């Protein structure tokens with residue numbers, strides 16, 4: 001069995017590629033990073049280290065790579081794949097869509113074997129977004145033929161994999177925990193399960209619980225940590241006042257999740273406690289720059305801060321701590337992060353009020369808008 005996985009980065013090698021390989025797939029990574037592509041082709045294997053007390057090592061074999069900028073190679077790989085997955089970043093999905101579309105056209109011309117295409121990104125509806133981008137490259141006839149044969153099940157993926165600082169470009173250290181949940185209702189009949197994947201008929205509670213707990217809590221630690229001058233999540237989480245902020249933020253999202261989906265409150269509290277323990281993992285060094293990266297995406301209406309804050313407000317809960325995290329995100333100034341640069345520029349040119357409205361879609365005068373501005377005014381810019 002052949003799987004084509006777009007993105008040989010941290011999650012690609014350290015999570016998705018690993019599980020696919022353990023499930024018996026030959027994994028072909030597609031990436032634009034020529035160092036990664038060259039090393040994967042030359043060596044055909046790499047090592048994943050689990051960041052626990054015993055530093056267990058897992059050897060992934062039977063892998064190779066293609067150059068993601070080579071449209072023919074990408075189309076040929078997709079045409080022959082038994083499964084396609086991605087972990088490139090949700091904003092990159094549009095850039096891989098044309099190659100996937102060409103691969104689908106080739107499949108359709110050759111007899112149309114069924115195919116699942118699963119985006120493993122931190123986003124609600126990642127595969128659906130990818131489908132839209134891919135369909136934009138297909139004609140009406142191809143789209144009609146693809147219906148019922150090419151499926152794009154949405155997924156939630158959870159494993160913390162920091163930026164790697166190893167001499168070996170392929171080596172990757174990951175936290176031991178993982179969770180990969182896939183929408184079974186969108187899978188084609190007779191699909192072969194991937195080992196370690198949890199297939200569920202209603203993905204929404206899973207993706208929202210993950211995004212609004214793991215990712216909301218993590219970015220709370222990153223943005224508030226950064227505003228206090230901390231460089232890593234581990235440093236920030238050693239500060240009790242930041243842990244209190246993270247917990248209070250997750251109590252707000254927790255109230256929303258318990259209210260909307262009927263999760264057991266005690267079980268949800270244990271879920272939060274476990275996640276806070278994961279953030280503190282002493283065997284990892286995770287930079288606030290990575291966890292807070294792309295603040296415009298993280299402040300967008302459907303993402304980990306705005307959506308639960310507005311849901312909380314609608315349920316009569318004042319989302320004070322979510323607003324505080326958003327205010328800290330507006331102070332997140334990283335010259336190497338193009339979205340942070342754009343946000344800071346917008347604040348300088350248009351003021352913070354208009355910037356909040358433009359990027360979060362929360363109207364001026366809305367109580368949550370006012371909360372964000374109040375916290376923003378009371379917060380100093382991060383120490384350099």
Ligand SMILES: NC(=O)C1=CN([C@@H]2O[C@H](COP(=O)(O)OP(=O)(O)OC[C@H]3O[C@@H](n4cnc5c(N)ncnc54)[C@H](O)[C@@H]3O)[C@@H](O)[C@H]2O)C=CC1
Nearest residue numbers: 007009010011031032033068087088089090121122160161
């Ligand atoms: N790192 C983590 O702990 C987690 C990350 N995620 C999600 O996984 C996705 C990937 O994140 P990371 O692995 O951390 O990022 P990363 O930056 O380590 O990996 C992304 C890879 O995609 C490649 N890429 C960029 N453009 C491409 C293109 N056009 N074609 C093929 N490859 C391309 C990059 O060269 C890079 O190797 C993101 O959506 C992230 O939100 C989800 C859960 C955990």
Ligand SMILES: O=P(O)(O)OC[C@H]1O[C@](O)(CO)[C@@H](O)[C@@H]1O
Nearest residue numbers: 122159160161214215218291293
């Ligand atoms: O990858 P994103 O969406 O920029 O956000 C970083 C987040 O992803 C994770 O790496 C895993 O979900 C978390 O560590 C962090 O909350």
